[in-house]
Amino acid sequence: MTIEHATKKHTDKKNAILASALALFVSQGFHATSTASIAKAAGVATGTLFHHFPSKDSIINHLFLNIKQEFADTIISNSQVTGDIELDANTLWQNAIDWAISQPLKQKFFLQFSLSAEINTATRQQAMTGILRFIVELIEKGQQQNIVAHYPIDLLLENCHGQYLAAIRFFTDHPELGQDTSHRHASFQLFWKAIKA
């Protein structure tokens, strides 16, 4: 009980720091946000912040992996695999759009930092080869069934990522269209037509 209590306290403060950092990084950018302001917004002292994270850099990289993991968990757990590649891809795509719409801060974080220099290459690789590996596997399965075009896998993956970022950027700029079925359908059609065999 004592241990559980301590752990909860621990994660509470740590999560508060991550949550405040997320909000501030998104609204102001990384370097424009001071560690002091993150600590203040989280209701902790700067010393506490540096107790949980060795540096400001580690905060944003930690945040990136946390959010990617949450993204992956959510879109997978809301999907049922049918074995029909296009259908499964559509389900994942729509879940991904739903997630982005329901998590505007995290969505904006991806838009701003997915391609930025603040996220180091180790973090990026961990996301692609670990957390998002199921996407790689789905595309390769699609190629084996001659449903997905036999373009180089790296090019396909980069294209998927780029189209997803474009889609959530569109729905960010036009939040009123988030539930419009024709726009939702079109965003998947663009993606699927690009990669299908």
Added chain:
Amino acid sequence: MTIEHATKKHTDKKNAILASALALFVSQGFHATSTASIAKAAGVATGTLFHHFPSKDSIINHLFLNIKQEFADTIISNSQVTGDIELDANTLWQNAIDWAISQPLKQKFFLQFSLSAEINTATRQQAMTGILRFIVELIEKGQQQNIVAHYPIDLLLENCHGQYLAAIRFFTDHPELGQDTSHRHASFQLFWKAIKA
């Protein structure tokens, strides 16, 4: 002659500042780059930098518009319009990839800052509705001819931008494939299949 000389001097210093800022922003990021280091790299004093630009922010926004304009000028001037939408789109696409490969610094600048918060919305809008208007017009023309799918134009534009960024990101990570025709062809095919009717 005196005026020309003065003007040339003027643009020389100003361009030197912009060139140094480009290199430093790309390698270190915006906020991590000090105005002092930009001035030093350009061989001018900090006072001179602030004579030409009212603030550090104005440097990066100025840079963004300059590079977008150069990008647009280059891919247009290397193209001959045939009236065949797919052919013209392919020419523009391949020219755009060529430009990115031949200008690695400017390409990386786009990758890092196209979606970042450092570029303000006025700058962004000026780029889309002014400098890149010819792209909007080409897509609309394609829709009128029923060659390009009738998805909402804003969604199409965002998708084009996203796929272009994905393509240059791929060729950045794999410079040895920049002249490989199958990869070049595949990158256009992905783009075109997505948007065609």
Added chain:
DNA sequence: GTCTATATGCCGATAGAC
């Protein structure tokens, strides 16, 4: 684990001579 207090250096921008 969390706090207060603070070290120390660098930052953007300005002033003013030439």
Added chain:
DNA sequence: GTCTATCGGCATATAGAC
């Protein structure tokens, strides 16, 4: 237009009590 010199402020990170 360009320079030198410099200001006031804020940044990250640490020290050490509790």
